[in-house]
Amino acid sequence: MMTCKKWLAPAALGTLMALGFVGCGSDENTAETITPYERVAVIPGTWADVLTVADQIASYVDTTDESTALGYPTNWIVAGANPKLGEEYNTTDLLPIPAIGGKSRVVELCNSAYATKAMATGRFHGPALPCEVSVHSDGENIYIDMLNADAIFSIFFTDINDTDGVLEGVASDVKREIRGIVLAALADRSPAESHLKMGPVFDKTGMEELSFTTPYLVYKYERQDGAAFVPGDDRTLAAEIIAKLGTDIATADLNVPGLSSGSAWRSGRPEPLAIPGVQVVEACSPKYATKATKLGNEYITALPCEIAAYIDETDESNKTMVISFLNPNFMFGTMFEGAVERAYAAGDITKEEVIEYSTLAEVVFGDLRLIVDAAVQASDLNLTVQ
Template sequence: MKVHKKILGSIALSSLLLIGFSGCGSDDTAAAPAAAESTISPYQRIAVLSGTWAEVPAVADTIASYVVTTDESNVSGLGYPTNWVVAGANPASGETYETTDLLPIPGMGSAITGTSRVIELCNGAYATQATNTGRFHGSALPCEVSVHSDGTNIYVDMLDADAIFSVFFSDLNDTQKTGLKSVASQVKSEIRGMVVAALDDNNETYTESTLAMGPKWDTADIERLSYKSPYTVYSYKLQSGAAFVKGTDDKALAAKIIEILGDDTSTAENRVPGLSNASAWRSGRPEPLAIPGVFVAEACSPKYAKMATKLGNEYITALPCEITVYVDENDPTGETLSISFLNPNFMFGTMFEGAVEKALADEVLTKADAVLYSTLADKVFADLRMIVDEAVQTSSLGTLVTTPVIVAP
């Protein structure tokens, strides 16, 4: 096992992402008042519409359908450098869009609790730039937009790409960071633009928003987080010593993980003994998501999703759990197959930072409830590890043996 550490250049990254520092030079002898330091947050609101949970699927479908049917790279579209697609629906690859491509995630509401929809957006050009810095970064993709309600209004939120970049890519060297920082800002702008264009195209009445939600990170926080790792990687070799076929064997193992996870009617505990009680893990999709260089399986547990969204629907875009499979580019022989997890302890401690304390103070949780959250990440990771182990042991690829993770020089 390898935990990918992020220890270099985080201060430089913080400077790229945050503005508002004090200390600008002046000819005056009197010191200028200190400016408040800016912060970034992992979640940002895009739009607010009037509507209930019953209308959430239609709003999500409006956004997804627009992305699927519009070539954003055309001037007649949005004039973006490259086109976007919805995960699970890429017409260029012969895939057709269905509403089942939108992931249902249990949400919370003050009046009526319903099911949100998560739209996963993919852009091949931007994804390639991200995975070219290390295929294990594939677990931080694709880009999520959530649609949910509180029973009165419908909210469209997104992961803030600037914030996600600052936390999930700070292992890069300074040159790589400078290049990808502009990509992150472009991604954020283009996602917002697509959502707004989709609502306008459907003549929706809405209020645009830039509300930042979740933890607020300043430069000191980004520096602190840079010493933690979002990724845990396990690597395998074939006992026979054969090389893996990129695009075939990695896809096959991702598909096996999905098979073990199962679906709504046959969840993972039917195949993996010892999973946590009532976890009911299942795959979010029937097939792996193909992201440049990697294949992604998405694991969903209604039990743990409800615990996450009980803390607030702004956290929906942090779900589901991504498991990335790839032929490791750091082994020139092609004999290493790696699996990258987004580490649940990192995810809960960082992306949900302060959420339990706030819910406890707001009396959304009782003290007894709050205690359950202290072991949530460990239980999720243990479950996912057992599911992946079962897939590895029963894979048709042959006998796989664990091997030390190869770290790029």
């Protein structure tokens, strides 16, 4: 008789079984692992070609109906180029992230159908989306990497018992379709397809530990006058966060006193990204992005820091506004697990830098809280902590 390896908390077990991570079989000692990053393709090229390649992928998505061209159930769009909001694609939609050797570009893809299914599990999951593809080089070849959707849903949705297989389908389809989009977009370059797994490797013990932690920091607010929130108030708050961040490095750090020295936090986009029921702000710090990617270019897609604003769907009175962002301690401890040790062993960072990395999560958390608090205090919504 086949038995399942019940080594996780019930909710996490249901999710991971559905995603195919936790197997059922007679061999209880079978080793099963999962990694959060995966390579999609490799093509010849240098850092000078990175923007062109990233633009080729994004332009394909922007001009192609994947349901027709690739037979996908629904169409994908480029984040920041949502036609429903009157947005048009521009290369400024490709986020520049400092990387080892040069400046990478991140293409963020959105699919409203899959995002709706993901957000139906709880809007606080918003910072774990959208889907990201990074383009970077080693000076001779260009590498296109993506977040492994199977791992992301396993890591960031362990609170969900996916007994009906919704997340299983979303993870499988997202991973398959993003890979297909990249390969189709670069078909004229004859890309060498890759399935290289990268980053930390989680076995059943590691995933069990993750099931007892939360990737999210959630803060709830209400109006001082007790009034209900209306659609659009979440976007107003997200826009206020962007206003505090600014979008230009020349004004970075000027609007929020007390941010860490040289952090130069700013918004990666002039407008929040709208996913179903959630408004997402992408906060970027060149200083901390450089420190993160110094540990390896595979970590590019783990950035930038995302802050989500939404009206709490669990409050029927609509009197609760929520700010949710990824817990820096969780992110550095999970998505970068073992990276500092490996970099130090390889001689890529010094002992002094190891010590600095040990406090990095707390510094980033402190900055993000200052930014959010400043936006809340400045907002015309007249918010107070619930």
